[in-house]
Amino acid sequence: xxxxxxxxxxxxxxxxxxxxxxxxxxxxxxxxxxxxxxxxxxxxxxxxxxxxxxxxxxxxxxxxxxxxxxxxxxxxxxxxxxxxxxxxxxxxxxxxxxxxxxxxxxxxxxxxxxxxxxxxxxxxxxxxxxxxxxxxxxxxxxxxxxxxxxxxxxxxxxxxxxxxxxxxxxxxxxxxxxxxxxxxxxxxxxxxxxxxxxxxxxxxxxxxxxxxxxxxxxxxxxxxxxxxxxxxxxxxxxxxxxxxxxxxxxxxxxxxxxxxxxxxxxxxxxxxxxxxxx
Ligand code: AMP
Numbered sequence: 001x002x003x004x005x006x007x008x009x010x011x012x013x014x015x016x017x018x019x020x021x022x023x024x025x026x027x028x029x030x031x032x033x034x035x036x037x038x039x040x041x042x043x044x045x046x047x048x049x050x051x052x053x054x055x056x057x058x059x060x061x062x063x064x065x066x067x068x069x070x071x072x073x074x075x076x077x078x079x080x081x082x083x084x085x086x087x088x089x090x091x092x093x094x095x096x097x098x099x100x101x102x103x104x105x106x107x108x109x110x111x112x113x114x115x116x117x118x119x120x121x122x123x124x125x126x127x128x129x130x131x132x133x134x135x136x137x138x139x140x141x142x143x144x145x146x147x148x149x150x151x152x153x154x155x156x157x158x159x160x161x162x163x164x165x166x167x168x169x170x171x172x173x174x175x176x177x178x179x180x181x182x183x184x185x186x187x188x189x190x191x192x193x194x195x196x197x198x199x200x201x202x203x204x205x206x207x208x209x210x211x212x213x214x215x216x217x218x219x220x221x222x223x224x225x226x227x228x229x230x231x232x233x234x235x236x237x238x239x240x241x242x243x244x245x246x247x248x249x250x251x252x253x254x255x256x257x258x259x260x261x262x263x264x265x266x267x268x269x270x271x272x273x274x275x276x277x278x
Contacts, residue, residue: 001079001087001090003092024050024141025050026054027053028132028133030057032190035177036150040147041085044146048143054140060131108160110126111160117153118264126153129157133158134161153247155173184274196268199234200267210222223240239263241261244258244260261277
């Protein structure tokens, strides 16, 4: 695996590959890699000649400095995992490579996506996500960008970003990889104590319960009961929401409506998100 530290170097490399007609898949991450990330690498590997992974813990998308400072880091293990998965290239930039002195911040008009769910509870988060992804895509001109459904709203935001950028890059969304228990894999799970990890399973159970009972109970009753149950177990619940596939709230469902159930809840200091589509 080739490791690039400098933006200029990886840009030249990618340009050279593209001139030779090589197709490139790109998996941006914040490191502390797990099987969820690896599923994206594997998928890209099957569909492209070259797979590039980036690891950069992006400060501009953290609205909570404690969350940024405690974000798990494990670069040596990450490199081993990427090599094991036959990732071709790792981009491992320092902050100055992504945000050089001349970098100009701009505002991304994400419409309602910036106001709801994660946008509401993490003000500025998606502006920071767009900032880093646009910068990464300018450095790495890939054919396909691979993202995980685990961050459902982020996928929609990036789709919007690609249209704002008038970019030809294809967005490929891959299913959420879960522990055997059902807990969605997440780098933040590493911050959970053993008993907290067991408790975190309640998020998955809640999603499953709502999905299985969605046709039989009113959506408000489902959401209110689920919020009360999680709160009683010690979670601080930011939201439990049922929406259509575009994240518009739904008040009732007919048998044909496709829906997404989304949860964000904190155990002690660890904030977890998950979703399920149906
Ligand atoms: P992160 O490092 O958390 O910023 O995630 C990098 C990419 O991996 C994002 O596109 C995430 O949606 C994706 N991802 C994170 N966790 C999972 C998971 N459990 N299953 C599938 N994709 C995931």
